[in-house]
Amino acid sequence: MTDSPRRAPRAGIHPDSSKSWLRRAWPIVRAHRILLISSLTLSFIGLVVQVQIPDLVRIALDRALVDRTDGLTGYVWLIAGLAVAQGVINFLARLYLLRTAYEMEYDLRNVIFTHLMRMSYAFYDRVQSGELISRATSDIRAVQMYLAFGPSILVQCTIAAIAFALMLSINAPLAVVAMLTMPVIAVLGVRMRRASFPVSWLIQARLAGVATVVDENIQGVRIVKAFAGEQRQVDLLAASADRVRWAYTEDAGVRSRWLPVMDNLPRLGLAMVLLVGGLMVLDGDATVGTIVAFNSYVLMLQPPFRMLGMIIMMGQRAAASAQRIYDILDTPADIVDPADPATPAPRGDVRFEDVRFAYPDGTVALQGLDLHVAPGETIALVGATGSGKSTVARLAARFYDTAGGRVLIDGVDVRDYPLTTLRDRVGIVPDEPFLFSMSLHDNIAFGHPTASRDQVVAAARAAGARGFIQELPAGYDTVVGERGYTLSGGQRQRVAIARALLVNPPVLILDDATSAIDVRVEHEIHEALRDLMRDRTTVVVAHRLATIGLADRVVLIENGRAVASGTHTDLLATEPRYARVLASEVTA
Known part of the structure; x- marks a missing residue:
């Protein structure tokens, strides 16, 4: 995607709401x-x-x-x-x-x-x-x-x-x-x-x-x-x-x-x-x-x-x-850049300290969440629907501000980061990927518009998208329909993963990002992700055992709190709540 020159507005609306x-x-x-x-x-x-x-x-x-x-x-x-x-x-x-x-x-x-x-x-x-x-x-x-x-x-x-x-x-x-x-x-x-x-x-x-x-x-x-x-x-x-x-x-x-x-x-x-x-x-x-x-x-x-x-x-x-x-x-933006921004060296350290949060409609999502993900560690968040797993991703990228507690990236409160810096460091692949009505190349390069075709192809290969893209009549120049509905759900998810990987963030959050992908393709993506995760902090919102298998550690979320942490084998043997969640949510 190339940025065309744009003239900035010559003036705006006067901010004084008392004026006519x-x-x-x-x-x-x-x-x-x-x-x-x-x-x-x-x-x-x-x-x-x-x-x-x-x-x-x-x-x-x-x-x-x-x-x-x-x-x-x-x-x-x-x-x-x-x-x-x-x-x-x-x-x-x-x-x-x-x-x-x-x-x-x-x-x-x-x-x-x-x-x-x-x-x-x-x-x-x-x-x-x-x-x-x-x-x-x-x-x-x-x-x-x-x-x-x-x-x-x-x-x-x-x-x-x-x-x-x-x-x-x-x-x-x-x-x-x-x-x-x-x-x-x-x-x-x-x-x-x-x-x-x-x-x-x-x-x-x-x-x-x-x-x-x-x-x-x-x-x-x-x-x-x-x-x-x-x-x-x-x-x-x-x-x-x-x-x-x-x-x-x-x-x-x-x-x-x-x-x-x-x-x-x-x-x-x-x-x-x-x-x-x-x-x-x-x-x-x-x-x-x-x-x-x-x-x-x-x-x-x-x-x-x-x-x-x-x-x-x-x-x-x-x-x-x-x-x-x-x-x-006149409605002020409630998520803004700080007056005195901090930009520490990126390491990928993520910490939630007594985080509480409720959505604007009053739905309580987190009630005192404490969670630490060390640099380079991969964790899987597992929990019942509505337990607050996806909210973790949204707060880490500061799509919302916490009602209480702090979210720290590399030891700095996310509210102290410039928004562009924070979102360069925290890459998110949502469970419902959105694609624009433009070419697949431009969709993958959305976060890195100057990326070369080789870089886009490498990201697509890592996300398991290269195969189906090459089969399309125009390849990477194929223009997808509105919201990407000309592609299957699994294909859209793979493009969304490639888009996040191209930015190469030190923290990657996969919010149930392989839910629409069949098991064979998911296995191929996981194999590629293992290499990409090696030096990257990764948080995986998981519903499949194969996805959980990517993680070094599994964290069980219940009612907005982290109630248990350990390997899949240890939790399965010692934590009945974990076994119940797997029985109801996870499919092999």
């Missing part, structure tokens, strides 16, 4: 201010050009057609030139605006994804993946749209002020008549904002619920099909989608009550202009060209008013989405 959501997002806007200001400036210039055209039409009508004191051709060419100039300016303004929007989205996505990568196992134990996917996609898009397009829409709305200024210069009384509806629109906008915010929040939350259902069913599609649960899951999604539909219907109700009025008020202004302006023309206080120009100006006011309603709705949606994003970003 916009002030917290301001650093990202400020980081891209040059592009944004360029876009807004060009947009404003385009508006200035646009409002000149009706005035030229007015002059052309009055001078060339009514008074016949001037030629028409010059005005036609001038208006056409302004139209072309406006088109070029608007093109550049739109280009810069879209670039700004995508740059902001890039920063937002990287900020939230970087934060998610720092979060511990405990965070993911309590937060649904669909929620995270929704916040990292649709919520980010809602915020990005407002941050980038909101200022642009506000600039577009300034056409009302520019047009009003020109109308005042042409005919002040008629200009006042044309703008009479503005205060009403402002009041309606505020009321619509208040009505739309709770609905916007509800929509985003319910979209996240749909994302959760979809994510779980895609990830668990094999289980759904195995138990013929397709229709039940379709019904579940339909129920979630129905809740989203209800929220969108409420949102449509808010829009339908307020937006038509806000859209049509400028037309009322147009009618008033035609009425009052017509009377003024009859009285000789205005010209036909003035009426035509004012008609164009009032029509220009319609899009800004429509966009005013749009920006209000966008703002409420963005505010709701921002709060959902900030909920994630």
Whole structure:
């Protein structure tokens, strides 16, 4: 796997949660201010050009057609030139605006994804993946749209002020008549904002619920099909989608009550202009060209008013989405690098001292575990299901922090290690190996991306994976399906073992890592592992006698404590609890 160059985010979200959501997002806007200001400036210039055209039409009508004191051709060419100039300016303004929007989205996505990568196992134990996917996609898009397009829409709305200024210069009384509806629109906008915010929040939350259902069913599609649960899951999604539909219907109700009025008020202004302006023309206080120009100006006011309603709705949606994003970003990572890290020489000494631990859901896993594994020693952890064996691996690599006691690697508390250093020293092969949708070479080299093909092949050979990989059409370049499901369970485990071995950690933990491998292949892997374990501290979570046979010493875990330790033969002869565990858990 090759690392492509990546630009770091130019800015992040302000950490002060007491600030408004916009002030917290301001650093990202400020980081891209040059592009944004360029876009807004060009947009404003385009508006200035646009409002000149009706005035030229007015002059052309009055001078060339009514008074016949001037030629028409010059005005036609001038208006056409302004139209072309406006088109070029608007093109550049739109280009810069879209670039700004995508740059902001890039920063937002990287900020939230970087934060998610720092979060511990405990965070993911309590937060649904669909929620995270929704916040990292649709919520980010809602915020990005407002941050980038909101200022642009506000600039577009300034056409009302520019047009009003020109109308005042042409005919002040008629200009006042044309703008009479503005205060009403402002009041309606505020009321619509208040009505739309709770609905916007509800929509985003319910979209996240749909994302959760979809994510779980895609990830668990094999289980759904195995138990013929397709229709039940379709019904579940339909129920979630129905809740989203209800929220969108409420949102449509808010829009339908307020937006038509806000859209049509400028037309009322147009009618008033035609009425009052017509009377003024009859009285000789205005010209036909003035009426035509004012008609164009009032029509220009319609899009800004429509966009005013749009920006209000966008703002409420963005505010709701921002709060959902900030909920994630404001959750501190509880597993972090120490302020004063220690990096002693790697020896492979592992010690648990009176370790107590319970999972976030309250499940107690360890209750005063004392365990020492000397450098180069191989031990097998044996115990009934739920006794705490796998938790030992998770605490050694500091996926969780202990509730009491200490875990020491080479005499140093794991909380005093930089996380990257610790996890380079403690390699884990889980009982449920996860493979990425990329080549087998890249999967094996995941922990050591610069490894050569020879190094990858050597690790695969040691894990017993070389044989089946060579039989694949593309060999090590074969791209496995999502989660590696194009491979068998045993093949995935062998790739996971190769991935851990390539890093060459001084401490290797095999969490029931050969459970899905047949006995013949397991024997081949064990033979290879014997050589690899010779100078390596190894902890094996064991359920098979063949796996236990790899160990120099067996430790019996019961109710989160180490209750017995010795060789397999000694424990079998002296410890009835060990014999009972083997009878129920271990298969020959």
